[in-house]
Amino acid sequence: MTSQQPSAPARAKSGAFTRGVEHVNEPHTDNFVVVGNHLAQHPELSLMAIGLAVHIQSLPAGAPVGIKALAAKFPEGEIRIAAALRELEEHGYLARPKERLQSGRCVTRTVSYNKPRTAVLHAAAEPEPEPQPSKPLQSPQPPAASRLLAELRTYDSRLLLTERDVRRLTPAVDTWLERGVPVTAVQRTLTSDLPTTPIKHPAALLAHRLRELLPPPLPAPGPVPAPACRPDPLQDCDGCDRVFRSPEPGRCRDCRTATTAA
Incomplete structure (x- = not known):
């Protein structure tokens, strides 16, 4: 009997037409x-x-x-x-x-x-997000103005106020806080440089300071400066491989000038 040759390419049946590509593959041992x-x-x-x-x-x-x-x-x-x-x-x-x-x-x-x-x-450079206007830092919620007034006696016992005095002075302290003055600054204004003589009417002294030393409101924030123009991305010249800046790929200025001259 004739021995089988499994590695031999299969032949198409007589009269049949094989469509598509046929591969003849040989192994590569080097240079591939x-x-x-x-x-x-x-x-x-x-x-x-x-x-x-x-x-x-x-x-x-x-x-x-x-x-x-x-x-x-x-x-x-x-x-x-x-x-x-x-x-x-x-x-x-x-x-x-x-x-x-x-x-x-x-x-x-x-x-x-x-x-x-x-x-x-090397993806196309994406535009950076526009800078947002920075928000002012918010300090922790200050204590109520009435508490600030009630605690003044801990700095100087002569600043002892009645409940009626606290209620009457609270709106003036609120005005200071609404104008962005820190609580510590209000306390310092009311307790520093006190007279050395006995204070007979502490509420009147505090009311005078709150009224006469009131700072002006903070100015409104100015317009946000426009963001700086972003430079065009770097491109490889299609003519000379030189790196140049351009919004789109193409040729550098020297290659475009040479083409126009030609």
Whole structure:
């Protein structure tokens, strides 16, 4: 009997037509790169972006992958290559963070990922929330004005008030507190620099001080200053890979001037 050959490719039945792709796979032992189906069959990436990602993943570390370097290898041109690089950034296969050298110059560092990340490092800069006007700090709720007046005798026994005196002076103390004067400042105003002679009418003395030393109301808060204009985000020039600021990706000013002149 003829021995079976399980590794031999299956043949189509006589007269039958096989549709779709047929694979002839041979193992690679060197000079190859592993690519996941999440990239090779990505439903949203263009074929240009998929091919460019495979090429970048196959390169050794440190190989140049700037727009001009890639355009020198392939016929697609700088504009299509730049658009494909942005696709890979948006889907997490590529990151191009900006770094500032000690000389002050900004450069782009390219990082390739063989698996898409959930968060892209080089995402488009999001606008920061506008600063809200700061609210004045609220001090703890002060004691009632009547309590403040009743406790004045603990500072000086000559400031002993009757219940009637406390009720009569309470509205004046309330006015001080409503104008933002701290409780301690009101107490200091009423108890400092007292006469050395006996005080026959403490309520009259306190009423005089509350009336004559009343501070003016605090001025109304001024308008909130407008937030500073946020600079445009850094972009990679589609023509020369230079880092420049612009609201949208494209070419730097020098490349636009050279194109116009040409």
